[in-house]
Amino acid sequence: AQSVTQLDSQVPVFEEAPVELRCNYSSSVSVYLFWYVQYPNQGLQLLLKYLSGSTLVKGINGFEAEFNKSQTSFHLRKPSVHISDTAEYFCAGLTGGGNKLTFGTGTQLKVEL
Amino acid sequence: DTAVSQTPKYLVTQMGNDKSIKCEQNLGHDTMYWYKQDSKKFLKIMFSYNNKELIINETVPNRFSPKSPDKAHLNLHINSLELGDSAVYFCASSRTGGNYGYTFGSGTRLTVV
Numbered sequence: 001a002q003s004v005t006q007l008d009s010q011v012p013v014f015e016e017a018p019v020e021l022r023c024n025y026s027s028s029v030s031v032y033l034f035w036y037v038q039y040p041n042q043g044l045q046l047l048l049k050y051l052s053g054s055t056l057v058k059g060i061n062g063f064e065a066e067f068n069k070s071q072t073s074f075h076l077r078k079p080s081v082h083i084s085d086t087a088e089y090f091c092a093g094l095t096g097g098g099n100k101l102t103f104g105t106g107t108q109l110k111v112e113l
Numbered sequence: 114d115t116a117v118s119q120t121p122k123y124l125v126t127q128m129g130n131d132k133s134i135k136c137e138q139n140l141g142h143d144t145m146y147w148y149k150q151d152s153k154k155f156l157k158i159m160f161s162y163n164n165k166e167l168i169i170n171e172t173v174p175n176r177f178s179p180k181s182p183d184k185a186h187l188n189l190h191i192n193s194l195e196l197g198d199s200a201v202y203f204c205a206s207s208r209t210g211g212n213y214g215y216t217f218g219s220g221t222r223l224t225v226v
Contacts, residue, residue, distance in 0.1 A: 032212040038154075043203060043219040051212060088154055094211055100146075100169055101205075101215050103156040 003029050003095050006104035013081055014112055021076040021107045023065075023091030029102070030094045033074045035065055036103075038088040047089075050074060061085070086111045116140050119204050119218040126194055127226055134189045134221045136204030142216070143209045144168075145187035147179060150201040150220070162187055163209060194225045 005024045013019045025033065032051055036044040048059025055067040065076045074091060091104040117138045126132050138145060146169075147159040161169035162181040176192045187204060201222050205215040 030212075034214050036217075044156075044205075044217040046214045046216070049214050090156065096169070099211070100158050100161060101207075101211055102158070106154045106156075 003102045004091050004093050004104040006091050006107050008107050009105065010108045010110065012110045012112060015083055016080050018079050019077065019081050019085075019109065021089050021091075021109065023074045023076065023104060025072050025074060025091075025093050027072075028095055031067070031069075032094045033065075033067065034092045034101070035059065035063070035074075035076050036090045036092060037061075038090065038106075040087070044090065047076070081109070081111045083111050083113070085109060115218075117204055117206055117216050117218040119202075119221050121221060122219065123222050123224075125224045125226065128194055128196060130194050131190070131192045132194060132223070133191070134202055134204075134223075136187045136189070136218060138185055138204075138206040138216070140206055140216060142206035143184055144207050144211065145181065145184070146205040146207075146215065147187065147189050148203040148205060148217075150203060152200070156203070160187075160189075191223075194223075196225050199223055199225045 034049045035047040038044050048057050050057045050067045058064045063078050088106045090106050092101050095102040119136045144163045146161045150156050159173050160179040165181045178190045181187045201220045203220045204218040207215045
């Protein structure tokens with residue numbers, strides 16, 4: 001079974017609209033969860049992370065995510081997207097006893113005018 | 114002032130050749146990693162070193178050999194390159210345990226022709 005699942009491979013959205021990118025994790029994943037963004041032809045940049053404490057995590061560029069233990073989810077949200085948010089977004093969690101960061105398959109966010 | 118730097122950024126080579134990718138981090142991290150991103154953007158861990166000691170070796174062909182001369186450097190040598198090795202290879206580093214997240218380099222796009 002996939003450790004980290006991103007159900008949506010592509011999410012088109014109009015500029016200034018809200019967006020939610022979904023991520024679910026399995027029991028093999030520790031509760032250290034992350035969202036990364038990859039702009040075209042670039043490396044991965046950490047958007048935000050959940051380690052413990054408050055379940056609502058705020059990150060860079062106006063993104064936030066909510067850790068939900070009962071639903072094993074860690075969805076990423078932004079209230080109003082911009083064209084510059086067009087990128088690939090990866091959810092990730094530590095697996096293998098915390099030794100390695102395992103990624104979901106990614107969600108391509110495409111912001112249109 | 115790059116935190117994790119990889120060289121070269123692009124590498125085009127013929128089948129059967131041997132090539133190396135170098136990685137250096139100046140973050141003072143103890144652990145370094147190599148990831149492979151395929152044409153569908155899927156990211157998979159290949160190797161991990163902690164203080165120069167190999168701790169993760171996924172099911173990677175033995176044509177791939179990592180080398181860590183010190184904890185700030187992790188190089189990847191690939192023998193007898195095959196068409197299927199074409200991908201983007203990312204180096205990353207973290208504190209031991211990785212629970213604060215990994216910092217990624219900008220990637221090396223390897224094309225085998």
